[in-house]
Amino acid sequence: MAATPTPLKLSALHHKHLELKAELLKVDGWMVPDHYPKGPEDEVKAAMTSLAISDRSQLGKLEIKGPGTDSLLQSISSSPGVPGAPGEVLLGPVLSDPALGAAFSPLYLCKLARDQALLVYSGTLPPGPNPMDVALSGRPVERAYATNVTSVYAGINLSGPNAFEILSRLTQVDVSPRSFPSGRCLQAGFANILALLVHVDGRYEGQAVPSYDLFFGREYAEYVWDSIMEAGDDEVGVFPMGISAYNRLHPDAAKTAGRTAGVNR
Amino acid sequence: MISAYEGDTVASALYASGVRTFSRSFLFHRKRGLLCVSGRCPNCMVTVDGVPNVRACCEPAREGMKVKRQNGWPSTDTDIFSGVQLIERFLPVGFYYKTFINFPTEWANTQPMIRRLTGRGSVKQELARWNAQAASGGHGDRFEKQYLHPDVVVVGGGPAGVFAALAASRAGASAVLVHDQPSLGGHLRFEGDTVDLGSVEGAEEFSGMRGYELAAKLDRLARAEENLRVYDNANAFGLYESNEVGVVQGNKMLKLRAKQLIISTGAGEYLTVFKNNDLPGVLLGSGVRRMLALYGVPPGKNAVVVTNNDSGLSLANALLEAGVKVSAFADARTKVDTSSPRFEALRKSGAILLTGYSIKEAEGGGRVTGATLIRLDENGAATAGTEKSFKCDTICLANGFEPDAALLTQARCRVSYDEALGEFIPSESPASVQTCGDVTGIHDLRCAFLQANIAGLQAASGLASATKAPAGKLNELSASLKSAETAYRDRLASQGPRPIIGIVSEPTDGKGRKPEMNGFACICEDVKEKELAQAVEEGFRDIEILKRYSTLTMGPCEGKMCATPGVGICARETGRSIADAGRTVSRPPYLPVPMGALAGPGLHPVKLTAMHYKHLEAGATLMDMGEWKRPHVYTSVFEEYSAVRTKVGIIDLSTLGRLDVKGRDAPKLLDFIYTHTMSKLQNGKSRYGVICDDAGAILDDGTVTRLGEDHYFITTSTGNIDFVEQWLTWWAVAKKWEAQVTNLTSGFAAVNVAGPRARDLLRTLTDVDLSTEKFPYMASGSGLVAGVPCILLRIGFVGETGWEIHFPAEYGEYFWDRLMEAGRPFGIMPFGVETQRLLRLEKMHVIVSQDTDALSTPYEANMAWVVKLDKEDFVGKAALTFAKDEVPQRRLVGFTVEGEVVPHDGDQAFSPDGSTLIGVVTSCRYSPAAQKPVGLALIRSDLSADGGTFLVASGTSKLNAKITFVPFYDPEGRRLKE
């Protein structure tokens, strides 16, 4: 066998980024848009006045299921609030095992149901013998099953004051900030497919930025991106945003995001 | 070419430039002009920029728009079809029900002609425009949907609606107000009188200004209110389950799920039935007010005003102010006090004032040239011999209002007739519905203000987010309302009875001759008064049945012009009171809604595999497989086929369904679901598996790979993944087994690398031992290939040495590139679905649901070997145990035919003598290996003996098919296992 270069990870939106002439950057082995031709300044402005759309597929996602879910969550994090109640999003849970923390840093924990949770993180979990296995250190918890679903879900973030306007054009569920405030998640039909919506507001110059992460089957990524872009119109513009502007609006996420290589082109 | 002012509608611009005929009527092709000027009648429907049936009086005039009048040939002004009136007696009421009932063939011939004669505009142009836009890469018209869940939805933008919306949102509720006008304020927008709302708390803010000033203020306030969203030019067209209000705003559809609904849809004037009541020049009073106040367009030079309520007098004065002469003013009431300054002004202008009078006939040919008025007796009946004629070019009808009650009935409010008010009003409402304003039958601004505030506070009161109204506030408002309403009713009573409910009945001449009854009860469908009378005579006495029989209220006005006159006629003809005659029920949608708005944006999900762009690069033609796009063929089936059989080929299998099953009961679950025994599968081994239903019919097939003691990896067919996931999950829950099913389909990409050189190729990319000893047929393994973590399954769907490789999808393009690069020296070619179908057919490998149907058992499909009846219970065991010893009805057989003609999938199979249909060809291709067409067919099992024959009817040929059960390629499966 010949030596092989490090394999390249591409998001399902990669060709959208190429089409939009994005400047790419390598994050955790993934090619991610740093910014689009108008530049990060403009992208921040778009997010602050209307709506910015970003690819967040590179985020790590770990699904935990089974009757032992809560015990497993408590065994990996001692943060107050863990394991949480269904529909809750716990921000930045701290890992009990520092060795594990070296590999990845959790962004938030979505409690999807009584015995189901999704941990969203940046970084890379140590792989198990099979691609979707995970090696969580510590004692194995009985009747809790963890699966690395990073590859399963594509992720899109919508940030900006018009987020609700666009979401309400694509989902029948009540996503108004009153019923679905920051810190909540829900699974709902979105543009005729099933998606997980996570509401975690960002912050820019002391001001809250409405911000939603959407996770859905990877194969739908281009379709969902197009549906969102087409749901926008003259009054409610939707603009692509790279990770550079994204990190300015989401300082908490930026803190944990590991930049591992330079600009690609 | 017509010029327009800012704020003009298409109708106002056309009218100002002299156009009087806006359309031709549906059946008789009579000229029709503006009537309601508020989008409530059928008369002004035109085609705007190719979109038919746009109401000209509501459509803002825009630079360069193309407006075409519809229905009339060669033109709306000169219409040769207007001769239809001459054959009127052949078009009786209930025409559609009785004319062709015995001659269905006649109907088939006549229907197209009727279509040509009737109808409203044409969608042909619209379609042409669509197609043109689609061809140029555009998306045609853009339709949009939005779903909102406000606390309170207010329908109606008149003063009551705005007051209510303000009250609710100021109390902390999130509110949405929808109304069908460009600006808020309703009729106040053209009211010049000073408003006095009385001395109620909160009213000061709005009192003391002129009507139109208050309208402007309300508009401003509503838009500034933080908790309130206003949708202009938006029509609420129906109320559905759970207080869901359907709203259409141009091409946008809103679905509003309201916790509380406030209905303030107001009231509208309707048509009065008398002879020639449809002539252009006959207008509703409120329409005339709009023309004067909103567009500054006087309806004519010389008017006759006919009324039975107070609105007629202000209308007459408004006409005078606009410089229109009022020749005559007829008020049907006898006790009106005619000494007021307004009457004085009329008198001074030279108008003849008549009380106790109404209208008998509009005179004129194509438009109004005069009016004949007639005296009514104390019962409201016209008295012969009291006629007075006046010259005029405009007749203004202000003969009463009908609450816009459609939403009320849909909201399950009880609507009943109020004798004193002369209107159908809401008498009881469910707790989640409030009403206020003119829709309650009380046409009084003070009352509206109080009702609206009560409605707003009440709607907000039950909400967690709202501030509680101070105790006593509601009581105080209710008390004020009670006295204001009493005052209003007393004033009405003092004016004497208000005759005319939608109709001025013709006087009888005393000689027993029947009155003509030629007035139009329904102008949408051209139904005359006499036809309703005839229908009642025929026995259609109930208002709902009368409606269906005569089509009354079923046209585009949805009863707004004709419901009340219809009830009036029905009551008179059946000798009942209006209350007893009742009214028809309105069902959603009660307004026309564009189909596109209902359908919404074209959200058709598309799935792309992680290698999609690689296929495009390689020039693949794509095919749809469910939502997936898959390569059908890259170069040619023959080239791709040869590569796989002689070198190495690669196919994208990412669309296969994949499930991860974990948990201590996973082996039990899989034993129960699959007909095979999966608990005995060794770690690192794969097995082909079939899932059956309780009747033993095949549901799906795929592979099961054991990754660990309690851990399996399953593949399913592309289309069945969602089903299999649900099936497994459902059974795990039902059996209380601990098995977690996770759908990993999206997470993996997969390829099948197959062909005699497959092993050589893969060896350049991986250290996994691929030798036959270490990695035999049906084994599985995992490891790095080209640096990518993979699951490898040695499976041979196409009949060659090969590995199905599953790996994280983000590596898709990278992995594909590495394989193609490394495969070049071995002659690698990508192959598509079509080539794969041929390759597997040569091996007689079955595609479930192509070669089987919803009834096929494994026995029929020659797969007895997958059924293990010696294990504990599993889904389908009972049926399969029984089926095992039975001769199956059908059997899947292989066959060959001689000659050039290749039968098609789906061709029919006949018995050898051609007399009996015995089954169907499920798959057939030309086989390069067998050098002839080969296929699979599902046929009667008594005719399925090995070596037997049957006939295939393909197109015009009858082909002789020879049955075989030996695969057409590598029958021993040596290449597969090499």
Ligand code: FES
């Ligand atoms: S005049 Fe336009 S709808 Fe009646």
